[in-house]
Amino acid sequence: MGCAGSSQAKAKGKRGSDLSILCSLHSFHHLMVALALPSTGGINRIKKPRSWKHPQPITICQLIQLRDEFGDTAPHYGGRKEIWDALRAAAEADPKLAQAIVKSAGIILQNPDMTVCFDERGARYELPKYVLSEPRNLIRNS
Known part of the structure; x- marks a missing residue:
């Protein structure tokens, strides 16, 4: 750094x-x-962020678009691309696999919901809730 x-x-x-x-x-x-910060090994298990609500109801397609846009632009704001890639994979995985991804990448979690993480060099990575879980007001297509 x-x-x-x-x-x-x-x-x-x-x-x-x-x-x-x-x-x-x-x-x-x-x-x-x-x-x-507590190491990833100290976090018992990764949890989805608490229930949250998007400012306006959105569809699953819009949520996916938001996530893709974040994934494409996040590395430009600092940190290492391989850590961003690992965080994206962990966000899309089930909690047990997410824990393994985070641990193998050497990512340090500030809290179990993965909203704030650090790499081994101390660079900070912030993930918005829409990357980690679905909002309460998600419009489900019928």
């Missing part, structure tokens, strides 16, 4: 070395946050 300006630290003298120290502290902070 880099820090903006850290490659210019030597060229800027004292200010650059201060910036380099700040970047190191920032990376250290992310590592400490990740280590302080």
Whole structure:
């Protein structure tokens, strides 16, 4: 995990070395946050998020479209693509398989519903509820 300006630290003298120290502290902070969180092994089982309601009723097709759009754009907001891929697979799997996917990818869960996760480097991954479960007001096609 880099820090903006850290490659210019030597060229800027004292200010650059201060910036380099700040970047190191920032990376250290992310590592400490990740280590302080309960590991995936400490989570007894992955659970779907509590019941939630979309602002307006949506169909299963619209829900799938939202999930696909999130899956396509999420890696552009940071983190590693392989972790995003593992999270997507875990979100689509049954809880037992999801637990195995998360564990094998080295993902650290902040809570059992997978809404906030971290990788081993301390990068944060947030998953919206619509990726993890269906809303109460889902329109079922007959």
